[in-house]
Amino acid sequence: MTTLDAGLPRRPFPVGPRLRLLLAFAAAAAACYWYLGLSWRELLPATGAGTHFRDFFAGAVRPAVDYEASWVPEGAPPFLATVAKAMWETLSLAAASMSLALVAALPLSFLTSESAWGRMTRGAASANSSRNAARVTSRMARAVRPVFRVGIAAMRSTHELLWAVVLLAIFGDHDFLAVLAIAIPYAGTLAKVFSEMIDEAPGDSADALRQAGARPLAVFLFGRLPRAAPDMTAYSFYRFECAVRSSAVMGFFGFPTIGYYLSLSYENLHYREVWTWLYALVALVLVFEAWSARMRRRWVAR
Amino acid sequence: MSRRDEVRRLRRSAPKSRFLRASGVVLGALLVAAWVDTDRWPFALFGGRRAENLRRFVDRELVPYPLRDTEWGFADLWEWAAQLFTQRGAEATVSTLAISGLAILLAAGTAWLLAPFASRNVATRRPAETDGADDAAAWRVVRGVTFGAFVAFRALPEYVLAFLLVALLGPGHAWPAVLALAVHNAGILGRLSAETVENIEPAPLQALRDSGARRRDLVVAAVWPLALGRWLSYFFYRFETCVRESSALGMLGIASLGYWIRDAQSKHYYDEVFFFVGLSALIVIAADLVSSRARRSIRE
Numbered sequence: 001m002t003t004l005d006a007g008l009p010r011r012p013f014p015v016g017p018r019l020r021l022l023l024a025f026a027a028a029a030a031a032c033y034w035y036l037g038l039s040w041r042e043l044l045p046a047t048g049a050g051t052h053f054r055d056f057f058a059g060a061v062r063p064a065v066d067y068e069a070s071w072v073p074e075g076a077p078p079f080l081a082t083v084a085k086a087m088w089e090t091l092s093l094a095a096a097s098m099s100l101a102l103v104a105a106l107p108l109s110f111l112t113s114e115s116a117w118g119r120m121t122r123g124a125a126s127a128n129s130s131r132n133a134a135r136v137t138s139r140m141a142r143a144v145r146p147v148f149r150v151g152i153a154a155m156r157s158t159h160e161l162l163w164a165v166v167l168l169a170i171f172g173d174h175d176f177l178a179v180l181a182i183a184i185p186y187a188g189t190l191a192k193v194f195s196e197m198i199d200e201a202p203g204d205s206a207d208a209l210r211q212a213g214a215r216p217l218a219v220f221l222f223g224r225l226p227r228a229a230p231d232m233t234a235y236s237f238y239r240f241e242c243a244v245r246s247s248a249v250m251g252f253f254g255f256p257t258i259g260y261y262l263s264l265s266y267e268n269l270h271y272r273e274v275w276t277w278l279y280a281l282v283a284l285v286l287v288f289e290a291w292s293a294r295m296r297r298r299w300v301a302r
Numbered sequence: 303m304s305r306r307d308e309v310r311r312l313r314r315s316a317p318k319s320r321f322l323r324a325s326g327v328v329l330g331a332l333l334v335a336a337w338v339d340t341d342r343w344p345f346a347l348f349g350g351r352r353a354e355n356l357r358r359f360v361d362r363e364l365v366p367y368p369l370r371d372t373e374w375g376f377a378d379l380w381e382w383a384a385q386l387f388t389q390r391g392a393e394a395t396v397s398t399l400a401i402s403g404l405a406i407l408l409a410a411g412t413a414w415l416l417a418p419f420a421s422r423n424v425a426t427r428r429p430a431e432t433d434g435a436d437d438a439a440a441w442r443v444v445r446g447v448t449f450g451a452f453v454a455f456r457a458l459p460e461y462v463l464a465f466l467l468v469a470l471l472g473p474g475h476a477w478p479a480v481l482a483l484a485v486h487n488a489g490i491l492g493r494l495s496a497e498t499v500e501n502i503e504p505a506p507l508q509a510l511r512d513s514g515a516r517r518r519d520l521v522v523a524a525v526w527p528l529a530l531g532r533w534l535s536y537f538f539y540r541f542e543t544c545v546r547e548s549s550a551l552g553m554l555g556i557a558s559l560g561y562w563i564r565d566a567q568s569k570h571y572y573d574e575v576f577f578f579v580g581l582s583a584l585i586v587i588a589a590d591l592v593s594s595r596a597r598r599s600i601r602e
Binding site: 018021025026028029031032033035036037038042043052053056091092093095096098099153154157158159160161162165166169170171172174175176179180245246248249252259262263266274278281282285286289291294295298299 | 319321322325332333335336337340341342343344346347352355356359396397400401403404407408410453454457458459461462465466469470471472475476477480527530534546547549550553560563564567572575576579582583584586587590
């Protein structure tokens with residue numbers, strides 16, 4: 001035991017790389033806090049706002065089941081029917097955007113994945129006759145891949161709400177713009193993750209097909225893509241969940257999803273209605289999450 | 303047996319799930335219903351007056367303000383951009399980064415502290431037991447509550463949380479954005495961290511436990527250090543989305559890039575809208591590059 005001790009320098013308080021990292025993180029947090037000019041006191045309700053606070057949180061235990069307004073226009077649907085309709089709008093906007101995003105993301109992910117180009121050419125290069133073709137493909141890959149990679153980076157680096165601002169500014173008011181605003185960044189994210197999944201999928205079936213003499217396109221479509229498909233499906237479900245949240249938020253821009261009614265109720269100080277909307281949104285998200293989690297488990301385990 | 307029969311036999315013997323099939327049908331119906339009988343089809347978008355508006359928009363309103371109706375070169379364009387950046391863009395950029403940095407650090411810290419309480423190999427009667435045979439009800443409650451908190455944190459989108467917090471805490475400071483991002487990401491990172499802790503190799507934990515370490519020592523000496531790499535990778539992955547989100551949250555009146563986007567939009571200065579949207583895209587791409595570089599160096 002003594003020989004072991006002798007070789008090691010004795011430190012009263014060991015500061016290793018891990019602790020240094022944590023200290024750096026704490027320093028970064030302090031710097032951000034200082035730059036933003038924050039103070040703990042701002043987290044307490046301002047004087048006079050106490051009743052406002054109380055009213056708001058009192059709504060949590062008894063959310064509205066009927067309109068809170070004293071006057072409701074003739075022929076307005078019952079409140080809960082409005083809630084159900086808004087939930088459906090939220091879900092269907094998410095579904096519409098996801099369908100568009102998936103349609104765009106699949107070809108984009110093939111074009112940006114390495115294996116659709118690189119491995120294909122390597123396979124083709126082994127055959128003497130197609131060496132020329134391989135050279136052409138690899139040159140094309142070098143030109144095309146970066147272009148599409150920059151394209152999908154630009155698509156996903158802008159937030160869906162900022163896409164909504166831009167699209168509404170260009171085209172004016174239209175329901176399709178909400179679909180497009182969500183679909184563009186989601187297509188970018190899906191394409192990036194899909195292309196990584198295709199590249200990281202096990203290559204055994206692709207190798208087997210290639211050695212059996214399959215053509216590069218067949219190697220990709222039947223050897224590589226099916227091995228990545230379960231992960232891609234699971235990830236799509238996860239993004240669908242995110243799309244439900246994004247579609248609810250689109251309501252803040254005037255589209256008829258939950259966010260629209262939420263902000264309206266808040267502006268009218270109808271706090272109990274606000275809580276109904278919050279519970280409706282949480283219920284929608286949680287039900288979808290539970291469903292997709294169960295599907296993912298079944299799907300990946302299969 | 304012919305080859306086709308063989309394929310048929312294999313297909314028949316593949317496991318099937320009625321739940322998955324039903325889900326597939328429901329999902330398909332949902333996708334169809336989202337497009338049937340709605341105003342979502344974009345055909346009206348390019349016809350009639352809209353086309354005219356679009357042309358005017360591209361020809362005129364998109365052109366930076368000082369350059370309209372004049373012969374201009376790239377030097378003028380550069381001057382316009384530089385002025386916007388120094389007057390408003392630079393400060394808003396740093397604020398956006400500071401909001402996301404503080405938020406993600408708070409989120410990661412919370413997730414880091416809470417993760418052991420949600421994992422089956424630590425929050426149990428005898429930690430790191432691979433059989434998992436005896437489990438106390440009290441520990442199941444602890445895990446359930448922690449996990450439930452993670453789910454609740456991330457159920458509401460950041461924008462809705464920030465909207466409520468702006469109204470409750472008042473405008474004029476960045477707390478609503480910081481807290482909204484921190485809460486939502488604490489939920490996401492918490493779940494991922496708990497999964498990471500559950501996937502730790504049991505051997506080091508068992509060795510420590512059998513040499514008499516208490517649960518607290520176990521967490522400090524083995525669980526946290528062993529989970530650090532994975533946790534950092536998740537940290538950087540969420541940092542990028544935080545930057546994206548915090549520039550959008552500015553539209554609620556918080557001093558990030560979104561504030562100036564909303565401001566320019568309300569004045570119909572679309573050249574400035576596009577400038578600030580482009581700027582936010584650039585810092586997100588920069589954050590993306592930094593995080594992916596960091597994640598790669600963590601993996602190696």
